Amino acid sequence: MTMPRVTAYSAARGLGAAGHGAGHWWAQRVSALALAPLILWLAWALAGGSVTDYRDLTIWLGAPVNSILMILLLIASFHHAALGLRVIAEDYIHSRSRFIVIALVQLACAAGGASGIVATLVIAISD
Template sequence: MGDFRTPLARVRGLGSAKSGTGHFIAQRVSAIALVVLMPLFLVKLAKNAGAGYAEAAAWVGSPLGAILTLLAMTAALYHMRLGLQVVIEDYIYRPATKAILLILNTFVAAGLWIAVLYSVLALAR
């Protein structure tokens, strides 16, 4: 009595892919990380609002600034990638288009993370 699928769904093998829970938890964990990291990052960034480039670069290049920036941007880009993945999977119906967009989503998120890493390392030297 536990299987509520129609006979056609059973024949086609339609049902849970068994990966939705992990994705859901990952998105919630990254959201919790953002709730903690983003206010800290934005407050530190706002304190440098009137400062010049040298002072802002010195803060991002400092150990605390570099770690906070990398943690905040890593959580933000990972959360962005997960969220866009859900949108693509839910609203794009053509398999080829869906596959291309999912690959592009991953490459853009990775490329942005590499740009952030390079920027922070360049300022930290």
């Protein structure tokens, strides 16, 4: 009886995260691309001197365009941070605690983004 020949490729196929890295890489690039104009918008808006105190901030965020762009900035920045911190945890943590660290990073980024969005809406809606 002859044993079936197993090539290195057929032995490795299906193992590891093949295919998942490209999606993660693209997500990081797209979120970075989204962040570039949003950060420029925020820097331009704040450098203009129109927001100097809380009252001015409520007026500025009361404009729908500004509050929507601020929310998009929060979503993109916390998503980008979660992606980057996950890569760091995957690359540098080699123990069983990696899953816990990744879960905590994801939860912290989700909580930060959610609290930023709620704060933006509260400030925008308050009179």
